[in-house]
Every structure is written in structure tokens, then in C-alpha cells.
Amino acid sequence: MSFARLAFLAVPALALVLAVETETARPENLPQAPPANEIVRTIRLSVRVEGDGRDAYLELPLPVSDERQTVLEEKLQPRGFRVAEVERDGNRLAILTHPAFEGRKRITYEATVRLRPARHEVPKVQVAADDPPREDWKWLRPTRQLQSASPLIREKLIAYARPRLAEGEDDALRLCWDLVKTGYHRKKDGSRTVLKATRTGHASPKGMERLFATFLRTSGVPSRPVHGVDLALSRKKRSLFWVEVKAGDQWIPMSVSRDLWGELPAHFLKLAHGDRPLFVRDGIASLNFRWRISDAGEAREVIEP
Amino acid sequence: MRRIRALASLLFWACALPALAALDADLVLVHGHDPERLLPAYAAAAKAPRKGSDAAARLPPVIAWSEGEEAWTQDLIDRLAPRKTVWIAPPDVPADLLRIPGRVQRIVAPDDQIGAAIAEAAFSPSDRPAAVWVAEARDPASAIAASALAAVGRSPLLVATGRLAEAVHEAATLAERLGAEEVVVVGKADQGRLASQLGIKVRVLTHVDALRALRAKVRGTHRLVAVAPADARGPFSPPKLSLVSVPYVLAKGAALAYVGEGPGEGRTPEDAVRELEAEGEGPFDYITLIGDWLAIPLREVQDIDQVARGVENPRVHKIPPFVDPAGAPSDRFVGRLAALDAFDLSRWIARIVHGIEGKGIDGVLVFANAHDKFILGETISRTTSAELANAGVEVRSYYRDEIDKEVIEREIPRHALVLWEGHPTDLTLGDDALPAPSRPLPPATVFLQGCYTLDRSDPFVLVERGANAVLGTYMAVYSSSGSAFARAYVNAQVHRGATAGEALASARNYLLALVELKKRRGFADWRKTLRAALSFDLWGDPEAPPPVEARAPKKPAVSARLKGNRLAVTIPAATLPLAKAGPYQALVRPGAALAGLHDSVFDEKGEEVGRRLSELFFVEVKLPESFGDAPVVTAPYPEQTYAWVFSPRTRTLSLLVHQDALPRPGAAATLQFNVHAAPAPARDG
Numbered sequence: 001m002s003f004a005r006l007a008f009l010a011v012p013a014l015a016l017v018l019a020v021e022t023e024t025a026r027p028e029n030l031p032q033a034p035p036a037n038e039i040v041r042t043i044r045l046s047v048r049v050e051g052d053g054r055d056a057y058l059e060l061p062l063p064v065s066d067e068r069q070t071v072l073e074e075k076l077q078p079r080g081f082r083v084a085e086v087e088r089d090g091n092r093l094a095i096l097t098h099p100a101f102e103g104r105k106r107i108t109y110e111a112t113v114r115l116r117p118a119r120h121e122v123p124k125v126q127v128a129a130d131d132p133p134r135e136d137w138k139w140l141r142p143t144r145q146l147q148s149a150s151p152l153i154r155e156k157l158i159a160y161a162r163p164r165l166a167e168g169e170d171d172a173l174r175l176c177w178d179l180v181k182t183g184y185h186r187k188k189d190g191s192r193t194v195l196k197a198t199r200t201g202h203a204s205p206k207g208m209e210r211l212f213a214t215f216l217r218t219s220g221v222p223s224r225p226v227h228g229v230d231l232a233l234s235r236k237k238r239s240l241f242w243v244e245v246k247a248g249d250q251w252i253p254m255s256v257s258r259d260l261w262g263e264l265p266a267h268f269l270k271l272a273h274g275d276r277p278l279f280v281r282d283g284i285a286s287l288n289f290r291w292r293i294s295d296a297g298e299a300r301e302v303i304e305p
Numbered sequence: 306m307r308r309i310r311a312l313a314s315l316l317f318w319a320c321a322l323p324a325l326a327a328l329d330a331d332l333v334l335v336h337g338h339d340p341e342r343l344l345p346a347y348a349a350a351a352k353a354p355r356k357g358s359d360a361a362a363r364l365p366p367v368i369a370w371s372e373g374e375e376a377w378t379q380d381l382i383d384r385l386a387p388r389k390t391v392w393i394a395p396p397d398v399p400a401d402l403l404r405i406p407g408r409v410q411r412i413v414a415p416d417d418q419i420g421a422a423i424a425e426a427a428f429s430p431s432d433r434p435a436a437v438w439v440a441e442a443r444d445p446a447s448a449i450a451a452s453a454l455a456a457v458g459r460s461p462l463l464v465a466t467g468r469l470a471e472a473v474h475e476a477a478t479l480a481e482r483l484g485a486e487e488v489v490v491v492g493k494a495d496q497g498r499l500a501s502q503l504g505i506k507v508r509v510l511t512h513v514d515a516l517r518a519l520r521a522k523v524r525g526t527h528r529l530v531a532v533a534p535a536d537a538r539g540p541f542s543p544p545k546l547s548l549v550s551v552p553y554v555l556a557k558g559a560a561l562a563y564v565g566e567g568p569g570e571g572r573t574p575e576d577a578v579r580e581l582e583a584e585g586e587g588p589f590d591y592i593t594l595i596g597d598w599l600a601i602p603l604r605e606v607q608d609i610d611q612v613a614r615g616v617e618n619p620r621v622h623k624i625p626p627f628v629d630p631a632g633a634p635s636d637r638f639v640g641r642l643a644a645l646d647a648f649d650l651s652r653w654i655a656r657i658v659h660g661i662e663g664k665g666i667d668g669v670l671v672f673a674n675a676h677d678k679f680i681l682g683e684t685i686s687r688t689t690s691a692e693l694a695n696a697g698v699e700v701r702s703y704y705r706d707e708i709d710k711e712v713i714e715r716e717i718p719r720h721a722l723v724l725w726e727g728h729p730t731d732l733t734l735g736d737d738a739l740p741a742p743s744r745p746l747p748p749a750t751v752f753l754q755g756c757y758t759l760d761r762s763d764p765f766v767l768v769e770r771g772a773n774a775v776l777g778t779y780m781a782v783y784s785s786s787g788s789a790f791a792r793a794y795v796n797a798q799v800h801r802g803a804t805a806g807e808a809l810a811s812a813r814n815y816l817l818a819l820v821e822l823k824k825r826r827g828f829a830d831w832r833k834t835l836r837a838a839l840s841f842d843l844w845g846d847p848e849a850p851p852p853v854e855a856r857a858p859k860k861p862a863v864s865a866r867l868k869g870n871r872l873a874v875t876i877p878a879a880t881l882p883l884a885k886a887g888p889y890q891a892l893v894r895p896g897a898a899l900a901g902l903h904d905s906v907f908d909e910k911g912e913e914v915g916r917r918l919s920e921l922f923f924v925e926v927k928l929p930e931s932f933g934d935a936p937v938v939t940a941p942y943p944e945q946t947y948a949w950v951f952s953p954r955t956r957t958l959s960l961l962v963h964q965d966a967l968p969r970p971g972a973a974a975t976l977q978f979n980v981h982a983a984p985a986p987a988r989d990g
Contacts, residue, residue: 220540
């Protein structure tokens with residue numbers, strides 16, 4: 001996937017307005033929902049960071065325009081941080097750095113986005129019996145949070161899948177979905193990590209998404225967690241987590257904890273995918289953040305701290 | 306003239322010696338874990354073993370790696386500091402993913418050509434290999450055995466990814482060019498048809514034949530490696546650990562057996578040993594299982610304590626192989642090499658086989674009772690620290706709230722033996738991830754003394770990051786039994802230089818002797834001790850030497866000597882420093898043992914002010930055959946002051962003596978025991 005590569009080096013304390021190029025949607029991927037369902041919102045991410053004198057490094061995920069979501073305009077106020085924009089694994093990242101960073105700063109990112117719901121036909125994906133092609137390895141290998149090679153995970157999945165495979169049911173997506181749905185007790189304060197959830201049988205919504213992605217990888221189906229924002233929620237923290245599954249050449253969104261089988265509502269804004277924290281940071285003593293969402297016409301001016 | 310003669314002699318020997326050549330490297334890096342790339346690499350990297358070595362072949366470290374493994378692979382490369390590296394990979398692997406010092410020879414080819422490319426790089430007609438070996442990638446059982454046999458014979462191996470006949474034709478061409486006498490196919494093939502097609506001698510072996518041939522090369526070995534080739538193929542990401550077992554098998558000069566499903570024909574490791582020993586192989590003292598518990602399942606038993614108490618649905622526990630649930634003494638030295646994937650295992654095997662050491666790493670780290678719940682265990686653990694210090698080992702010990710994330714992160718990478726005693730979640734962050742996730746660990750031994758410590762991801766994480774051995778449990782253990790076990794393990798290594806497998810067996814036998822002592826003393830809780838004895842397992846090489854070097858103890862240790870049928874147990878006077886935690890205290894002699902047995906300490910008013918752990922003395926001696934298989938120990942002390950277990954297989958008598966046998970508490974003494982063969986059973990009629 002190619003993305004807008006924009007000059008993004010900012011002079012400290014200057015806001016840079018970016019025009020974002022929209023990627024052309026492929027015909028087969030076009031969402032089926034009518035344009036009437038579109039929404040336009042202005043989002044404002046406010047990240048407060050505190051330095052401890054070390055060189056600071058912060059990766060901020062920026063929304064990518066695709067067939068479902070379009071970034072109409074955006075603005076980053078780096079407050080003295082040096083900024084570079086990079087594309088990595090299909091994500092668009094603002095890399096903010098600051099030598100010997102001390103004290104507190106509030107970095108703000110504001111964007112106006114147009115979104116529409118998506119609904120995909122989810123094809124059957126067979127449990128892989130052979131090694132996957134090398135181009136899929138990246139989204140199949142175990143990571144710290146998706147411990148797909150763990151015998152604990154494999155044991156759970158094999159025990160569940162064996163009888164169903166014997167009955168001729170070999171759709172990996174359905175097997176993994178059903179296992180998470182029926183093999184774990186959904187609990188708000190359940191474990192977010194796959195191994196503890198497997199030991200205890202209790203999984204938080206985020207844990208359920210991770211379990212789904214993990215079982216898919218164990219089954220040989222490329223999958224990746226997605227960080228996003230729920231634009232419909234009124235809470236200060238609107239962070240979202242769902243999963244994308246590779247079926248053929250398509251990445252299909254799915255959320256087992258929200259019962260979203262191949263669909264995504266318009267108010268879900270995708271920020272980044274992959275087994276990575278929302279913010280990657282180094283040399284920053286503390287970080288907290290908040291979202292503010294408004295209808296595009298009501299977008300407030302950024303207020304200096 | 307003399308020089309010319311010497312040169313001629315050298316040339317003669319160079320020509321006469323068969324198959325000396327191999328990949329010229331002190332490190333081989335293989336991308337991926339595909340059998341067609343990995344298994345020919347083992348064959349091509351093998352050299353003749355050093356004189357006097359037990360090895361079947363000598364290989365440089367052969368490391369399988371892939372994207373995502375760079376950090377741990379790089380750490381190992383840095384430790385190895387190779388001068389000549391051979392890089393084997395498909396063409397699309399970027400060459401700069403790893404920083405490799407020295408000279409690098411790159412063998413780059415697609416999968417269907419990689420075997421020939423490796424053979425081309427490693428062999429020439431002057432090597433005169435006896436054969437060219439062929440196997441199929443889809444038949445890992447045959448391919449593994451073929452790789453090991455080719456390595457022993459310093460011959461090339463081709464692993465077919467497509468049609469076998471094509472690979473055999475390629476092998477015949479290679480054999481002709483190298484002057485090899487035959488092509489050997491391991492797997493299913495029609496020998497007559499192939500021979501008629503090729504015009505060269507062709508031999509076909511089944512994997513069973515090949516294993517037998519391999520065992521013939523190491524006849525008399527006391528080592529057995531059991532692998533499960535079923536873990537190399539199939540759905541749900543099998544870890545393919547069996548594929549990377551070859552260097553370990555060769556370095557140990559071990560017999561190889563297949564267990565588990567598929568080619569293992571449902572055999573357990575115990576079945577395999579029984580069958581092979583019945584055929585006159587072995588006997589096998591050191592047994593290594595290579596595979597996780599899905600590939601090589603553990604036996605499951607109901608909780609013996611709960612069953613005895615009549616609990617309706619007793620818990621089911623896994624128990625390690627070669628451990629008798631009824632409590633027969635441990636008589637083989639067993640370890641398991643299980644890792645998340647073949648990459649982790651290949652690095653682990655390289656560390657084990659090549660003795661890679663961590664720089665600036667030494668001494669023992671003790672973390673005990675971080676949850677402040679296991680006071681009795683902490684008391685015993687404090688004596689273990691003192692025991693190590695008495696043997697000249699540098700020890701750093703932390704207890705209760707001294708243990709935090711920062712201390713764990715700082716200290717774990719600095720020590721060769723890490724002894725964690727207490728609830729296992731203390732070692733994890735969130736759950737299941739050690740708090741030093743970004744840093745490689747030294748090749749240390751990590752003893753996780755707590756409940757279910759092997760039934761979670763900790764051992765895998767430790768191995769991935771660089772640990773050489775992990776000891777832990779598959780069930781719940783009481784802190785006193787667990788800490789007593791750890792202390793017995795440390796004693797066996799410090800005072801007797803026991804290998805990891807020997808120390809494990811010794812510590813298990815200590816707890817089994819304790820079970821017998823508890824029975825003699827009328828304690829009803831002996832089943833909990835038995836459960837602890839059954840629960841510990843070693844993930845690592847059973848022949849691994851102690852991870853820290855001990856000196857002669859400053860204060861002498863408890864010892865035993867058998868003369869005739871008289872067994873003298875010498876208890877020295879000098880004690881280790883008093884260990885105290887909460888109400889418990891322990892004052893023990895070096896080499897002494899402890900358990901949950903204790904006496905109350907009363908003040909002048911007769912009120913209990915503390916509890917003193919009873920000192921126990923555990924010794925092991927070898928008995929000659931004349932003592933029979935069920936020797937009896939007698940002594941002029943009350944029966945409830947001593948107990949023993951005996952292993953007919955190892956001829957080891959494990960004797961445990963309670964402090965009540967001493968003339969007075971704390972006194973130095975030489976306790977005398979008589980050992981004799983059990984009287985023949987009376988015949989009826």
C-alpha cells in the first residue's frame with residue numbers, strides 16, 4: 001500500500017497543515033454501504049509528555065486514507081519536537097524527537113476525517129497445513145502479545161478444532177471466532193493477555209481480540225491487531241482495538257468482542273495496525289493523552305497550553 | 306629429501322583419509338527451518354569428531370533464524386564472534402539483517418536447488434564421500450535420520466521438495482562427480498527401479514533402518530535422545546523442534562529414537578528406552594527429550610493427596626517422564642529441550658553443545674518469598690544462600706519487598722544461577738513476560754521453585770532469551786518441600802559436582818527418602834511431600850555441569866563412607882549462620898538438609914516463641930551388587946530417625962537421618978549404620 005509522503009519536517013512551535021493524498025480504492029474492496037452513511041468529524045489528539053533529560057523519541061500513529069476513511073485535512077503541533085513522517089508496515093507514523101528533553105509539553109494532532117461504514121463478504125480460509133508463503137510471515141509470527149507459538153495456545157486450539165476438523169469444518173476464521181466466543185468468559189476486568197486468559201478462562205474485550213488474532217496466526221491465517229478511535233463515544237478515552245484478517249488479498253476487519261464479522265461502523269477510525277503499542281516512546285518519563293471529537297463544522301481551535 | 310618425504314606422506318594421508326572436508330566455517334546461519342535447507346546444512350557442516358570425544362560428528366554452531374529472531378540471533382553471533390561464517394538462505398533474504406563479523410560465505414539458492422548448492426560448496430571429489438544421501442521434505446522422520454547419518458559419514462544430503470525421483474537423479478549425478486559409491490535413499494522408494502534407472506548402486510532404507518544404522522555408529526552409548534518428528538508438519542503451527550535436534554544428537558554421540566504420534570508410533574520415552582534396552586542397546590543413563598509436551602506428552606496422574614482425602618474431583622497433574630507416581634527412586638538423568646520454535650531451540654542447542662559462556666556472568670542470585678507468604682520456604686532458602694557462600698560461590702540474595710521490578714531487571718542478567726523461590730507471577734510483568742523483555746539473558750540456569758512454573762510461558766521466554774536450563778514444576782508444591790528440594794539440588798551440585806540431571810535425581814530421591822521418614826515418624830502429610838517429589842522437571846541438558854564453580858567448603862560438609870557393610874555418616878560441628886524468617890529459624894551444618902519438620906522454641910514461661918527447623922542429613926553411596934536389589938539399613942538409633950530409598954539400577958542408596966539420631970542436638974558425630982542384603986523371602990511349604 002502506498003501513502004502520501006508529505007514533507008513533514010516542522011519547525012518547532014509551528015503548526016504545519018498537511019494536505020493528504022487519498023489512496024484510490026480498488027473496485028473489489030469498495031465498501032457496500034451507501035455514501036449517505038458517511039460522517040465527517042474533526043478529531044483532536046492531545047498528548048502530554050514529560051521528559052527526564054534524556055533524548056526523547058515518540059511515534060505517533062496518524063490515520064491513513066483508504067477506501068473507508070479519508071483524511072481531509074490535518075495539523076500537528078509538535079511544540080519544539082522535531083518531526084519526521086515515515087511509512088512503516090502500512091502505517092503512517094509521525095516520529096517526534098527532542099534532544100535532552102526536560103519538563104512538560106503538550107503535542108496536539110488535529111484532523112478532519114470522512115468515514116463510512118464497511119461490510120465485507122468474509123470468505124472461508126482453510127486451516128493451513130503447510131508452511132505459509134514468506135510474504136505472510138510478518139503477520140503470522142508470534143509476538144509478545146500474540147504468542148501464537150506457545151504450546152498453551154496450540155493445545156487450546158487443537159483440542160477445540162480437532163473434532164470440528166474431523167467433521168469437515170476447516171474454516172480457520174470460524175473455528176478461531178467460535179473458540180474465543182465459547183471458550184472464554186468475557187469479563188471487563190478479565191486478562192488482556194492471551195496466556196493468562198487461556199489459563200484463567202476470563203478475557204477482557206481487548207484480550208478477546210488478541211486471542212482471535214493469536215489463534216488465527218496459529219492456524220496459519222495472517223492477522224493483525226488494529227488501534228483505532230471510536231468517534232461516537234463521549235468518553236475522554238475513546239481508544240479501540242479490533243483485528244484485521246487477511247483473506248486472499250484483502251484485509252478484513254473483524255471484532256469478536258463486538259460481534260463485528262467483516263464489518264466496521266462508520267464511527268471507527270483506524271489509526272495503526274500491528275502488534276505495537278499505540279504510542280512507541282523512549283526517553284519520556286510519562287505520557288498521557290486524550291481525544292476530543294467534534295462535528296467538522298464545530299471543530300475548535302487548538303488551545304495552547 | 307626428508308622434507309619431500311614428509312610432503313609425500315602428507316599428500317598420501319590427505320588422499321587416503323575419507324571425507325574430511327565440510328563447510329569451512331565456525332558458524333553456519335540457516336534462514337528458516339525448512340528441512341531442504343537445514344538438514345543438508347548439518348550434513349555439510351559435519352567434521353570427524355575429536356580424538357577421545359564421544360561425539361558422532363563435530364559441527365560448528367548451526368543456527369536457524371528468521372525475521373523476528375534478529376535480536377536473539379545477533380546476541381549469539383556477538384557471543385560467538387565467528388571469523389568464518391556460512392550463510393545459507395533463499396535469494397530474497399536481505400543480507401544485512403544480521404551483523405556478521407569476519408568472512409562470510411553466502412550460499413544462496415531457491416529451495417529446490419539449495420541442497421545441491423550446499424553440497425557444491427562443501428564437497429569435492431578429493432573428499433571421496435562414501436555416499437550421497439536423499440530424503441523427502443514431506444517425510445521428516447526419514448530426513449532427520451538421513452541428515453544424521455550423512456553427517457556421521459561426512460557425506461552430502463539432498464532433501465527433495467518435489468518428486469523424489471528427480472532428487473535421486475540429481476544425487477546420482479553428484480555421486481558420480483564426487484566419486485561416491487552409492488546413493489542412499491531414506492524413505493519409501495523402489496530400490497530396484499531406481500537402480501535400473503540410474504546405473505549406480507542405490508540403497509533404500511526406511512527411517513527405522515536408518516535409526517538402527519545410526520545407533521550402530523554409537524553402540525555402547527549411555528545417552529538417548531528422543532524426538533517426535535510428528536512436530537515437523539501439520540496444521541496449527543507445529544514447532545518443528547525435531548528438525549533441529551540433529552546437532553545435539555551428533556554432539557552427544559547419542560542413540561536416536563522416535564516417540565509420539567506418527568513415526569513415533571505412539572511410543573512414550575519410557576517405551577522407547579524399554580524396547581531399545583531389550584534389544585541390547587544402552588543402558589541409557591542420560592535421556593534427553595526434544596519436543597514440547599504436545600509432541601512428547603507428559604503422563605497425567607490424579608493428585609495423590611486429594612485422592613487419599615477422598616476429594617470428589619481430584620486435580621490432574623502432569624508428571625515428568627521416568628518418574629514413578631508410586632515413589633520409586635529416580636534412576637535416570639533426564640532433561641527436556643522444549644522451545645517455542647526451531648529458531649529458539651537451534652540457539653539453545655548451540656549454547657549447550659558449544660559451551661557458550663556469558664561474559665562477566667557469575668555467581669548465584671536468590672530471590673525468595675517476594676509475596677511475603679512463604680516464610681518457611683524463605684528460612685530454608687536463606688540456608689541455601691549460606692551453603693553456596695560457604696562453598697566459595699558469590700551469592701546475592703533478596704527477600705520479600707527487596708524484590709521489585711528494578712532489582713529483577715538489573716540482577717537476572719548478571720548471574721549464572723538464578724534461584725527463584727516463591728509464587729511464580731512475581732517473575733512476570735503483567736503476566737507471562739519477564740521484566741527484561743528487550744535484553745538477552747546469559748546462558749544461566751534458572752530454578753523456578755514455585756507452583757506450576759513449567760506449565761506456563763516462563764520457561765519458553767527464558768530459553769528464547771538465552772537461558773541454558775530451567776527447572777520447575779508441573780503442579781502445586783508447598784514452599785517447605787519446594788525449598789527443601791532446591792536446597793538438595795544445590796547441595797548435590799556444590800558438594801558432589803552433580804550434573805543437572807544427576808542433581809535433579811538426587812533431590813528427587815531426597816524427597817522420596819523424606820516421604821519414608823515421614824511415614825516412619827507417623828506424619829499423615831507424606832503425600833504432599835511425594836507430590837513435590839513428582840513435580841520437578843529439568844528443561845535443559847541432563848549432562849550440563851554445575852553453572853557455578855564451587856570450592857572446597859570453608860566449613861566441612863556432612864559426608865558418608867561405606868566400608869564393608871558399615872556406613873559411617875560424619876556430621877561436622879561447625880554450622881552455617883543461623884537463618885531466621887518470621888517465627889522460623891534454622892541452624893544447619895553444611896551439606897545438611899531441611900524440610901517442613903520443626904520443633905517449637907519456648908521461652909522461660911513455656912510459651913512458644915518460635916519454631917526451629919529439624920536438621921536432616923542426606924547422603925548417597927553406591928552399593929556393590931552383593932547387597933542385592935533391596936538392601937536393608939539398620940542402626941542403633943530409633944527407627945523413626947532414619948529412612949532410605951535404593952535404586953537397583955544405579956546402585957545408589959539414599960539415606961536420610963533425622964537430628965534425633967545425634968547424641969545431642971547440634972553435636973558433631975559419626976553415626977554408624979549397617980547395610981545388608983534383604984533376607985531371602987521365606988518359602989511356603
